[in-house]
Amino acid sequence: MDAPITVDRLRFLLFSLKEKLWVKPLSLCLLSIAAVFASKLADGTALAQHLPTVEQASVETLLSIMASSMLVIATFSAGTMVSAYSSASRSSTPRSVSLIISDDASQNALSTFVGAFIFSVVAITVSSNNFFEDAGIFLLFCLTCLVFAIVILTFIRWVDSVARLGRVGSTVQKVEAAAMRAINHRLSTPRLGGKQQPKSVKEQGGDTSKYQTLTTDSIGYVQMVDMAKVQAWAEEHDTQVHIAMLPGEFCTPDRPLCYIESVKQKHSVDNSKNKSSDKVDGQSDGNDEGKSNEKIDKAALLSAFQIGSERSFEADPRYGLVVLSEIASRALSPSVNDPGTAISILGSYARLFIQWAQKEVENEADDIKYHNVTVPNISTEDMFDDAFTGVARDGASMIEVSIRMQKTLDAIAKTSNGKVSTAATEHAKTAYERSINALTYEGDKEALNAIVNKLNQKNSNP
Template identity: 60%
Template sequence: MDAPISVDKFRFLVYRFKERLWVKPLTFCVLSIAAVFTAKIADGLPIAEHLPVIDQASVEALLSIMASSMLVIATFSAGTMVNAYASASRSSTPRSVSLLIADDVSQNALSTFVGAFIFSVVALTTAKNAFFADAGVFLLFVLTGIVFAVVILTFIRWVDSVARLGRVGSTVKKVEDAASKAIHHRINNPRLAGTIPPNINALVEQGAQPIFTDEIGYVQLVDIPKAHTWASNNNARVHIQVLPGDFVTPDKPLAYIESNAATGQQLKHGAITASKGTLISAFNIGDERSFEADPRFGLIVLAEIGARALSPSVNDPGTAISIIGSYTRLLTYWSRKENNNVNHSEKKDSQHSDKNKQLEKYTNVTVPKLNTADMFNDAFTPIARDGANMIEVSVQLLKSLEALSKLPDEDVSVNAINTAKSTYKRSLKKLSFEDDIATLEKHYFLK
């Protein structure tokens, strides 16, 4: 029996919940209320008469201090976070704000402060109404002490984090980390664990049927296990045509459906129409791209930050140079991908071929590979264009591309060389000072 939800779908939903700022505070509020009423349990335990007696007035005093201070701190932390989001939107790019919202340190801090406020209010109210006996008061005192310790530790950690929240350097690091996670996931799931697509034009001539969506937006997730299950139940193969990050419209096919001739059954158009809704639901489409399953989106957001840094109003080539370093790390990591030359499998040894087969878990679904040329274009073109007149940026680009061109992955190496050629041409047209041109020539490695 198939799992009710795939691992990829679960990861996608978890990531979506992390972007909702209310989820953790609500969870902490529920836990805080539960903790207060847990103290009542101590009154009915046999050990209750052996517990120390705590003056209830002292506990109420502690709770009053917490109640009066936590709301102020929670309000302050929320205001600080909102200011950081606005700052990040202005100084880097609005596309990075979702990563700041999902930041665990900030969410945990806000949640802890709100949870401590709710705990203190509920505990103070119950204590003043004689809800607890001596044992309950003692346990409430212990819980209050624990909450105080958690609040202090959280505040210290949050102060260290809030100093960098919304800064360009911190935002670049968060975007790079998000892109790295997406690349790591794609490396472990080449073609999203689907198989190599056939010649689609030939399949269309043979009667493969396209499926479309009425929505307009970006593909955020393709649930390959769900598509595989649908194909198995309908004696068909599904040939996916879009990847996470692609922009889709009602006239663009999401996939083609090929009947399985080996079963002796042909899919009728009516059968497709009746069940295509299930298959279409495997494609999550939204107004914005998502970092979670889209490696290219992280590269694009970094490029936006770099392009803004190179604008005349900002004039910050240092940030662009830092982002070029991020690209070098990310694309070097991408060069370690499995199944690089999957279309030339005859050149691979049997051990590597067996490994590739293990990675293709969903044999009824074919998926196009992520295009490395598109990744290089997303990453380097905006910075090469806007920084062409800055010799320091052009030199750093050429150094990065030279390093990438020497990697053993032919796919990455070829694209690095092609990008270096275009970068050199752009800079040569923009630079006018002779010494800058000489420096550019010195660092151009394709001579």
């Protein structure tokens, strides 16, 4: 029997719902309908005798004005948001659209306008049919005034944000914020809360006498690993599970999601002690046990892996780096020719990697939540490849991008994290070689060499 929904899955579902444009408008519509009928509660109470009388016609006039205006504004806001999504897809990258859809200001504005429209329509309908008495009409009038105030404040706030919605600078900030959230969450739970994975797991994973493999027919990206569910399954079968694919990796039927430590191997000592008594009682021997071990039900374990067609910003720290790299590469293309955006993204990389390096050192002595599950570390080299390879390649012929690349990697290399420092140094060398080969003007090459020599002298003489 499956366990109740876990924290990991709940967090994944909440983030998925946030990306759905219909969730907040539907919630506000239901809340609006409930608010209209809640006004009826004032009728027949002792409070009704002390409330002032409000003309029903005046309330219906206000509601009519709201109904006619809110539908127009809601339609306008929806059109503006669609235009922003299209602009973001063209000017930055289609992978950033999901973040723009989940923008709180836009979703709140659309939800408020649609909810106000539904509120006014339902209120006019029930009011015109004499559903309310004097106290109910007064409470409905108060709610109408409150809705008007909320709509006006929301509209003012939305006007401030709609001018930036879908723009490249705003999109870069959203992607950086999403990457920072994913990095902080991963650093707060290193290795997803599991134990350090032995280096020999993948090499020995093909040895079926020691490990069983879990594969799936689904083809797509691992969006989430429900570690609590994996731990519960491992405890139930008294074994160890070695995660092979982290969120963000591409899954195919030939690639194992995880390796399962053989129960037979795990309890070989106990089995050898009880072997003679088992034979006397007519029980199966070690070979039969190995055969039954092959038939372990893996369906529950497979359900702990969420496979989808797209990567997730929330669970995959590398995805934000990839999307930022795509935006920079598009900005550096000859058709756009916007090196300033690439330089801005290099600043984002500096903040992200320095944060990663500092927090990773702080969290080296982390608490293990799932003792029956081992998880590999995120490869620092892969993170740097995701971030800097594309920018170094496409910006190699631009001296301003090349210089900023060297300064950014030099700042990252000065962190106390050895892996991050080494990777930054290697990418700085690679980026320098690309730039020297791509630059055609000798003055640009001399300027780049001067910057590199200056940085090297500072590092050698701190």
